[in-house]
Amino acid sequence: MVAAESQSIDDNDRQTQLLRGALDMCLLALLAREPAHGYELVRRMETAGFGAISYGTIYPLLTRMRRLGLVAHEQQASPTGPPRKVYALTRSGRVHLDAWQKQWNRFADTVSAVLDPLDHSPTRS
Amino acid sequence: MDTIDSLLGEADQAWRAYGVGSADRVALAADLRLDLRAAAADGGDPVRLLGGDVASFARRLADEAGVQRVRGDYGRILGTALIGAMAGAMLGYGLLVAVYPIFVRVVDIPRSIDVPVQLAVAVGYGIPAAVVVTGAVIAVRTRLRDLPRIRRTARMMIILVPAAGIVITPVTVGFAWSTDYSTAPSVVVAEIAMVLAALAGATVLARRLSLREGRTDSDTSHPEATRVKPA
Numbered sequence: 001m002v003a004a005e006s007q008s009i010d011d012n013d014r015q016t017q018l019l020r021g022a023l024d025m026c027l028l029a030l031l032a033r034e035p036a037h038g039y040e041l042v043r044r045m046e047t048a049g050f051g052a053i054s055y056g057t058i059y060p061l062l063t064r065m066r067r068l069g070l071v072a073h074e075q076q077a078s079p080t081g082p083p084r085k086v087y088a089l090t091r092s093g094r095v096h097l098d099a100w101q102k103q104w105n106r107f108a109d110t111v112s113a114v115l116d117p118l119d120h121s122p123t124r125s
Numbered sequence: 126m127d128t129i130d131s132l133l134g135e136a137d138q139a140w141r142a143y144g145v146g147s148a149d150r151v152a153l154a155a156d157l158r159l160d161l162r163a164a165a166a167d168g169g170d171p172v173r174l175l176g177g178d179v180a181s182f183a184r185r186l187a188d189e190a191g192v193q194r195v196r197g198d199y200g201r202i203l204g205t206a207l208i209g210a211m212a213g214a215m216l217g218y219g220l221l222v223a224v225y226p227i228f229v230r231v232v233d234i235p236r237s238i239d240v241p242v243q244l245a246v247a248v249g250y251g252i253p254a255a256v257v258v259t260g261a262v263i264a265v266r267t268r269l270r271d272l273p274r275i276r277r278t279a280r281m282m283i284i285l286v287p288a289a290g291i292v293i294t295p296v297t298v299g300f301a302w303s304t305d306y307s308t309a310p311s312v313v314v315a316e317i318a319m320v321l322a323a324l325a326g327a328t329v330l331a332r333r334l335s336l337r338e339g340r341t342d343s344d345t346s347h348p349e350a351t352r353v354k355p356a
Contacts, residue, residue: 039164039174055174056182059160064189075159081166085159 019050024061024070025104026050028089028097031071035088038062062087070096128171129161132179139180144194145187147337153183153190195273195336199329202278205268206261206328213260217253250294258286261328274335281331289327293320 030036030044038059045053065071070093073085089097133154140150161171175182187194234240266279297319304312 037163038160039167039169042174054176055164055169056176056185059157060182060186060189063156063186064191067189067191078163078166082162083159084163085156 015051019053022104023053023057024065025097025100027058027061027065028070028093028100031087031089032094032097035086037084037086041087065093069093129158129165132161132171132175133158135179136183136186139183140187142180143184143187144196145192146195149187149190149192153186153192157186197332197336198269198272199332201269201272202265202332203325203328205264206282206324209264209268210257210261210324212264213257214253216260217256220256221253254287254290258283258290261286261324265328277335278332281335282328285327285331285334286324289323290320293323296323 026045026048027041030041030048036044039055041062042053042055042058045058062071066073066087069090071087072090073087075083076086078084136157137150137154140153145153161174164174165171262279262282265282266275269275272278297316300319301307301312301316
């Protein structure tokens with residue numbers, strides 16, 4: 001029981017670490033598909049399978065990407081509530097996303113190549 | 126006050142403590158308010174959205190927004206000013222002890238000249254006060270030169286600290302008069318506290334004004350950041 005809990009905490013920590021290096025890229029990719037407001041992005045990340053990522057994590061990141069010119073926003077009137085800041089990818093954001101995607105693919109291939117032989121190698125008890 | 130106002134108030138306090146300027150605080154809060162209101166309209170609970178630690182969120186947001194931070198460092202400034210004032214007081218006292226006999230010997234005012242008591246008081250108290258203020262300002266200017274905008278703070282102190290001294294002196298004298306010039310320890314302590322509070326207040330005000338002056342909105346947004354150009 002304790003071991004299972006410990007394993008779960010460890011998994012969550014690793015997931016957080018992995019996400020830290022890929023979150024901005026994933027946000028750009030989601031915005032490349034369709035512009036969205038901040039809260040909508042939180043839901044899209046959850047739907048994409050990342051689990052519950054807090055708005056408190058995503059909003060500062062969007063702010064940074066806006067500062068760097070990777071995303072831009074405009075206020076759009078909403079029929080159901082107050083106006084929304086809708087974020088979309090800029091040209092610079094698209095260029096960065098393409099570069100990051102290539103880098104990620106190379107990295108993932110390298111990691112996979114390193115991990116693959118582990119499936120067949122004997123382990124010491 | 127609704128939940129969003131309350132959260133923004135908490136964030137504003139965190140930004141203040143973090144040294145974020147007022148223009149940037151207003152811009153960050155306006156942006157965040159818009160987003161939180163939109164999220165709340167979609168059914169999101171603003172408190173849950175920001176998580177339990179609003180201060181931490183606010184600091185992270187300020188960092189990611191790239192705002193310039195300038196800390197008040199009021200404690201350091203007050204402590205340094207006090208040390209400088211005490212050094213000035215000791216130096217002034219030493220000079221007085223050394224120079225006074227010489228001064229009396231050199232400048233012999235004839236008995237026929239009636240020196241106004243106001244002039245005598247101004248010279249007798251004004252010069253030592255000026256030495257004390259000078260000590261405080263020099264200490265702040267030289268020992269805290271690593272702090273941003275410290276020159277401006279020192280310049281403000283040159284104006285505000287003597288002004289506070291001029292204002293608090295009659296107040297303190299009035300208080301002393303109301304106690305029949307009592308020398309009871311509690312009365313003397315109260316008089317000292319009044320003077321120190323006024324001088325400390327002037328020092329803090331000098332710092333606040335020096336930080337406010339010329340503080341503009343940080344350039345935290347990319348030129349294209351408010352124009353949506355879907356790629």
